Amino acid sequence: MDMKNAKSVHCLIIKTGFEAYKLVNNALVDMYAKRGSLGCAFTVFNHMQDKDVISWTSLVTGCAHNGSCEEALKYFCDMRIAGICPDQIVVASILSACAELTLLELGRQVHATFLKFGLGSSLSVGNSLVMMYAKCGSIEDANRVFDSMQVRDVITWTALIVGYAKNGRGKDSLQFYDQMLASGTKPDSITFIGLLFACSHAGLVENARHYIESMNKVYGIQPGPEHYACMIDLLGRSGKLVEAKELLDQMVVEPDATVWKAFLAACRVHGNLELGERAAKNLFELEPKNAMPYVLLSNMYSAAGKWDAAASIRKLMKSRGISKEPGCSWIELNSQVHTFLSEDRGHPRTADIYSKIDEMMLLIKEAGYVPDMNFSLHDLDVEGKQLGLAYHSEKLAVAFALLTVPAGAPIRIFKNLRVCGDCHNAMKYTSGVYLRHIILRDSNRFHHFREGKCSCGDYW
Known part of the structure; x- marks a missing residue:
């Protein structure tokens, strides 16, 4: 039913006096939420005198499925305050919202609520738990939930396969895929995206070729733009730019922005300006407001000494x-989010944070860390460049975490952009010097730093 007819039916309900019935109002909230008209769903919901678990579930689920995850969390909290016992549907939806917002601690609380009310086993809740823990960087918890599930489907297996890939354990992803096939579960399109991503970030070229070939020949799944983007990314990382270009030209579907971004990144790695210009120009048209192609192309010109072209x-x-x-990093501590920008001095504990940075830089330099000036601003002297690097947002966040997160507990940091090479190197040394497990999620994947090493193997 389209929105015009839906609103006509709603008007008829009001005229005939059926709006007083809870069953009818529940159906209206559900209908508006599923159609993405959350404003109308809120209006009906807020006018209801008598709300039950179905009323709340329809609204919370509608918010979560329409990307309004913060609203979903707010109404879920209101639901609990109202004394409504959640059902399996709303728990699965709110866990998905926690996954999207990477709210691990809240996700754990929802998990505890689910167990406390003894709601019993549920495939949808189990799948949501696996996804939530994996997307929040707690892959061990995801695995524990997976092992406890009596029934699993392709979504369960895929969530774990993608989770291990995103957490830097690509070879484990491939092993779970083999177990999935042995269980008799057939993969879907998303499963192959996870597998190809795992191969891309572990340099497994031959495995990736096998998977993308088996998609169509064995399972009848036509590769889409995201599959090709993973392959192009992998070939570019593996020094096979010519092969990446051939694959791009031979695609049976129209390349989208995801494909061109992967190709542009590969061109930047190999310093191929001609192909980089081609990729950037396509991105200018496909995503005219995206800064990424402009920045990468400008950097490529600068690296080639073509300053006028860069300007x-x-x-x-x-x-x-x-x-x-702008680069932004944040850390959740005691249900409060602490956010940092580069050279940020707005935090209440700025003096302590910068003092910790000085200590951190001294110790990791003694351990062998050397600042990479390629990731600093070009118009500064050497000392200014080193200070600028030291005050990148993720370094400020880890300094704050070293001050506040109890010893032995993992440090979890989130960043809106890809972590720069210098910060990645600094995090490795910091994890070794301070003997801390640092989990950094950037815009692309998780990095688990332990004892001076990263789960990505410096291949990201």
């Missing part, structure tokens, strides 16, 4: 009103 791209970017998203 021209930056001017073009400015003339089109496009600005680069």
Whole structure:
């Protein structure tokens, strides 16, 4: 039913006096929420005098499925305050919201609530738990939930396969895929995205070729843009740019922005300006407000010594009103989120944080860390460049965590952009010097730093 007819039916309900019935109102909330008209769903819900678990579930689930995860969490809390016992449907939805917002501690509380009320086994809740823990970087918890499930489907297996891939354990992903096939479960399109991502971030070229070939020949699944993007990314990382270009030209589907981004990144790694320009120009058209292609192309020109061309791209970017998203890192502590920008001095504990940074830099340099000036601003002297690198947002976040997170507990940091090479190197040394497990989730994946090493094997 389209929204015009839906609202006509709603008007008829009001005229005939059926709006007083809880059953009818529940159906209206569910209908509006499923159609993505959350404003109308809120209006009906807020006018209801008598709400039950179905009323709350319809609204919370609608918010979660329409990307309004924070609203979903708010109404879930209100639901609990109202004394309504959650059902399996709302628990699965709220766990999905926690996964999207990477709220591990809240996800754990919801998990505890589910167990406390003895709701029993549920495939949808189990799947949501596996996804939530995996997306929050707690892959061991995801595995424990997986092992406890009596019934599993392709979503269960895929969640674990993707989870291990995103957490830097690509070979484990492939082993779970073999177990999945042995269990008689057939993979779907998302499963192969997880497998190809795992191969891409572990340098497993031959495995990836086998998977993308078996998609169509064995399972009748046509590779889509995301599958090709993973393959192009892998080939680019593996020094096979020519093969990546051939694959791009031979695609049976139209390449989208995801594919061109992967190809542009590969061109940047190999310093191929001609192909990089081609990729960037396609991205200018497909995503005209995205700063990424402008920044990467400008950096490629700068690396090649073509300063005028680099300046021209930056001017073009400015003339089109496009600005680069600033790097931002955050950490959740005691149900409060602490956010940091580069060289940020707005935190209440700024003096302590910067003092800890000084200590941290001294210790990791003694351990062998050398600042990588390639990731600093170009118009500064050597001392200014080193200070600028030291005050990147993720370093400020880890310094704050070293001050506040109890010894032995993992440090969990989130970043909106890809972690820079210098910060990645600094995190490795920091984990070794302070004997801490640092979990950093950037825009692409998780990095688990332990004893001076990263789960990605420096291949990200």
